[in-house]
Amino acid sequence: MGTLRKALIVGALLGAGAGVGSALFVLVTPGEEKKQAMLKEIPEQDPRRRDEATRTKELVLATLQEAATTQENVAWRKNWMVGGGGRSA
Secondary structure: OOHHHHHHHHHHHHHHHHHHHHHHHHHHHOHHHHHHHHHHHHHHHHHHHHHHHHHHHHHHHHHHHHHHHOOHHHHHHHOOOOOOOOOOO
């Protein structure tokens, strides 16, 4: 009988903990309007930020293409925007 009583108490405590945790989760989770507002504020939604990211990707791709066509070690360049002038391999 003591084992059954302990099991019921443990079950009740675990259930109460799960209930409190669920209630807190519901209280903390943002609503639909808040989610939409947060999505509008992310940096990827800003056209200037997207253009900057596109330009950065283009520069990286151009550097990789140049590195593939030359024997120079482009990793040693001081300024990657300018061709040549670095230490060669």
